[in-house]
């Protein structure tokens with residue numbers, strides 16, 4: 130819960146239209162950032178192991194990102210001493226399932242630091258973790274921009290794009306000979322998937338599946354995201370291909386931009402385009418001898434149902 | 438079976454907020470936390486404008502998304518349909534708050550009182566440490582309902598067994614009862630008059646029903 134809310138809790142309940150949720154702030158977004166990027170990196174590095182890629186730096190970076198994400202959620206909960214209770218709800222909650230998968234991912238990732246062959250297995254819990262993250266957002270039925278079924282492919286595609294981006298970046302900085310050739314291709318494919326889903330997602334939200342204010346946030350973000358997080362990385366990749374002397378720097382820049390784009394998208398979806406459902410009535414009642422009247426759904430585009 | 442519900446007659450509610458006040462007294466909720474509140478809507482455009490007062494709160498949904506997301510099982514649903522929070526298990530992750538499409542849940546981390554740090558007698562008496570840092574919401578006054586049932590009273594009929602908001606309503610806009618019993622007060626109202634439920638398209642099965650046409654046909 131944000132400090133802002135704690136200082137002025139009464140303010141947020143005065144309206145009828147959807148208002149921006151404050152229960153999950155940047156700390157919650159941090160979980161989707163760290164978890165998405167970290168698992169994206171681990172999945173690609175793990176699959177790369179079949180092609181002979183092995184790097185402790187990549188494994189450590191992936192696990193550290195996931196760990197940082199989890200830690201940032203830990204900072205948000207109201208009763209941190211009871212944090213282990215998070216494991217009780219496996220029957221229904223994707224948050225519990227995420228925590229349980231983490232309990233497999235970390236030991237396996239740590240073991241792969243010692244026994245490189247195990248790297249080939251890391252993608253399994255990493256993919257499960259990324260899937261849980263997507264389902265966490267989708268299950269939040271009170272936030273229209275999260276509960277969309279498109280949030281699933283969007284979160285997964287972005288996690289993979291961020292992971293490929295980080296691999297390119299770390300490849301330049303820390304791997305001897307840089308990242309393997311195929312990573313750039315993976316980045317192009319995952320960015321293409323992400324922007325493709327984003328276009329549909331944005332269109333559905335603007336088309337009436339999200340409150341007007343939340344849709345407006347997405348509209349404002351769409352152009353900078355498309356260019357900065359998706360077109361620019363591709364431009365850098367092209368540059369790397371045609372200018373060998375700046376190849377390393379261009380690949381790193383492409384990776385960085387793809388990662389930053391995903392992070393920005395998560396900050397926007399979790400903390401800025403996160404308006405709740407608001408209130409609505411299907412009919413307004415007759416008063417005295419008058420007629421009953423139309424419904425009312427403030428803050429939404431759709432026209433309320435008229436009286437039957 | 439039993440399924441507790443509230444029927445709110447929109448034609449009767451005058452927006453006096455007595456139910457809001459009764460709830461705040463019964464639960465000593467801190468500033469900004471309102472388990473029950475009455476929305477003041479102005480519908481239509483001039484000259485065809487009407488004012489509607491809409492009591493809202495936890496709908497004790499049939500399929501509560503708050504329960505489905507809860508990672509600790511702190512949020513549960515009783516056999517009689519009441520959605521409850523175990524304050525001793527909840528970790529205050531706030532997931533249920535974003536999962537509830539009715540904005541019915543709250544989380545307060547520090548003690549706050551009506552007059553800043555100076556609590557009223559009621560707030561002092563009813564202050565419950567366990568509610569700090571965890572999720573909280575309307576309980577349909579479960580203690581009163583359970584007390585009534587244990588003593589052979591009918592919730593919704595006997596005031597001692599009825600939620601404080603319903604008892605306090607001065608225009609009889611609120612009725613509490615068992616929708617699974619076809620002869621109950623609420624079932625009779627729902628049979629006789631037209632009603633709707635809020636955000637029903639989300640599949641939550643909310644258990645506050647709004648009567649919108651109560652004139653006899």
Ligand code: SF4
Nearest residue numbers: 495496498501503537
């Ligand atoms: S109204 Fe909200 S808090 Fe109450 S049961 Fe439904 S989803 Fe849960």
Ligand code: SF4
Nearest residue numbers: 507527528530531533
């Ligand atoms: S805040 Fe408490 S009741 Fe709500 S989801 Fe988290 S653990 Fe469950």
